[in-house]
Every structure is written in C-alpha cells, then in structure tokens.
Amino acid sequence: MTVETIERIKPEKVDYVSTTNACKACSPLGASVVFRGIEGAVPFLHGSQGCATYMRRYLISHYREPVDIASSALGEKHAIYGGGPNLKLGLINVMKKYGAEVIGVATTCLTETIGDDVPMILHEFRKEFGDLDLPTLVWVATPSYQGSHMEGFHAAVRAVCEQLPDPAVERHKGVNLLPGFVSPEDLRHLRDIFDDYGLAVTMLPDYSDTLDGPALEDYEKIPSGGTPVEAVRAMSGARATVELGAVLAGAEKTGGTALQENHGVNLHRLPMPIGLRNSDAFFAALDAISGRETPTRHVKERGRLLDAMVDGHKYISGKRAVVYGEEDLVAGLVAMLTEIGIQPVLVASGGNSGRLPAAIEEATDGILREPPKVMPGVDFYEIRNEAERLAPDLVIGNSKGYRMARDWSVPLVRVGFPVHDRFGAQRTMHLGYKGTLALFDRLVNAVIEKKQADSPLGWGYI
C-alpha cells in the first residue's frame, strides 16, 4: 500500500532541460541599470552578496566604469528567519556611507523564494527611522527565475513610474521618454534629438553619464548625472510619454501605461528606432508631439543613411545572419536587416515574453519572402544547434556568441549586452538615422574584412 502511494505521487516522466550558457543575464541586474540612471541613487539588492558581485562584474566589464551595487548580504540564517533586519541595516549603511538621495531596492531569487515582504519592511523602516533625513525609497520585485535582465529593467522602470510621480503636479510641456536598454551614446543621441525639436525631455533611466562619465581627479561615490528625482515626480504632468520597444509595446503593464492610467499622460508606443522605417515612425511621432517638422539636421542624416544603403548594398545583399539578444533590440535589428537586403535566418533571445514572434512578423511583413525562424527563451546551446545548419554569413549579437562565430569562421558584429571582449560598448550607436548609419557601416565593414581576410590575393581595393 505504501509503495503504491509513493508510486502514485511520482511524476510519470520528468523532462529536464539544462541551460548551457544562458542568452540573458539575471533580472535584478536590469533593475540595477535603471537605478543607476537616477540622480543620486544607489542600486540595492535584497539578497546575498554573491548576486551583487556577479552583477557588478558584468556591468563593469561592459561599461568600464566603477559600479557599486549595495546588498543586504543575506546568509543561511536569513533564508530561514527572513531578511528584514539586514535590509534595514543595509539601508542605514548606504545612507551613511554614500549619502544616497534615492535607494532602489531590487529583490533576488533568494528573497523572492523566502517570501520577504519588501513593501512592508520599507514601511516599517520609514516608521522606525522617521526622525532621520530618509532618502527616497523605491522597490521592485525581480525574481530572476521569472525573467531576464530585460524583464528586470522594464519592471524597475514601471516601479519608478508607479511609485514616484506626483499626482499633484500640474500639466507642463515636457515629454517623458522611456528609451529601454540602449547604450549611453544612444541616450545622448536621443536627448539631442529632443533638444533639436525644442522638447524638454525627462528620460528614464538616463545613465548616459553615470555609466559613461568623464575621467575625474577624485572618485565620486555616486557618479554625477542621471534623471533628477524632481523630474521623475513631474512625469505625471507631461504632455506625452514616448516608450520604445516593439515587444514592450505589447505588454499590458509598463512604465508608459502606469503614467497613462494613473496620471492621464498620452502614450506613444514605438519600436526602437533602428533602421529606416522604425526611425521614420519615431521622427513622425516627434513631429506630431512637437507640432514641428523634422529638424534639417535629421533630414540630412536620413539622406546620408539612404546614400550609404545604395553604396553599401552590393557588399551585403543576400547575406544570411543569425541575430540574438534582448527581444526589443533583435526586433529592431531585424527590421533594419530586412530593409538593407540581409536575410535574418534565425532570431533568438533569452527573453521569453511571448511577443517576439509577432514583433518579428511585423518587422519583416511585406519585405521578406521567407520569414526567419524565431526562438525565444533559448540558451546558446540551442542557438548553436539550430544556427549551424542554417550556414550564416554573419552573427549579430553580444560577446557571448564569440565561440560559435569563431568556430564557423564568420564575423560577429557586437551589439547589445554584454560586450566584454571589445572596447567602447558604451559608445556604440544604434538608434535613429545616425545610429542606423553607424551600425550599417559596421555590418558592411565586417563583411568586407572577412572577404579580405579569406582572399588568397590579399585585395587592397574592394
């Protein structure tokens, strides 16, 4: 009888799928990037020190800047009794050591699993230490077993948009921009575009300085720059929000929807402006919001992009590419590749929102005869297995694809996160006409370089 009972509760068959070199980083890492983009803020992981160390290492190797991430440093004892006391002590330490104006608390796998009630702990903290000059506290749930660094990034943007904007702020002419996870150079370019339209922009997050700052004589505990908290509070009164990401645009709850639902801010959801059509849509939205025509500078940049496409088409037409990385980034890249004549044969992501296939279909609709295979929620083992038989000429993605590109002897054009085997990831451009042009040049040159390297003649004139 006992044996029967035991057998009955055993699952009939268990399929285990092990992850081999994940095509994603972990969820609180994305949240840390967002908090790094708020002025005076310190990212704080409620979890063990190892998580913070891993994320710091990853971010430092990509951005090549010192990155401090505080931690409540939980051990075995706290896994049983809860991490509340350590979280409170950690917040006090960060206040004292950094003088933080904002502390962004993100949970980790451990604290999500033990079920720590972070909003309640923060509520208690505010009551217990109400006599102190407390920083602004914002928190986000980022269980890494439920998503990639992108889910953590978007969850943190949403948390900030839900928790900080002030309903009492009156309407103003400013515009909110939720740019997504792009390079600091892209952020600077986006800001310039809004400036050219005469639009006052609040970009959230803005790590264009904090993760790519100038050399300084003295070390800054909290790097200068970032979105001022007062500007975040005033996001509730903006005339519009522009939110970038074709995959994100299908999400039910985002930072943009929070501002729309809670404060009535008009929301424009657009794909990342990578490629001609996506950039056209982006500039058309700014034309409509500002009531002005596209500034001449950008009209000229569009013309230069078209000119480059005509000039460079002969090198890349018909090439086959494997593309992988964050969902919104690959959706933007695929939109661009299809319009420049490169056939994306495999589009993969560690993200698994369920919305990538539709975004790729939309990006290729009416242009590609043969849509690419789309693989969401995969690791590099699966990408390699699938891509090998597709015989790509080009691999486009982060540094993690280096081994497979090397084995196949094809160029790897590095985009996305992390890029830790090349220099200048933080200054790589992808967005708008100018960013697309920079990316186009890199793609064409990668193909030319490969042709030149393989040539027995050593052509010097191609």
Ligand code: SF4
């Ligand atoms: S996956 Fe979980 S345990 Fe691993 S570093 Fe991220 S939060 Fe920590």
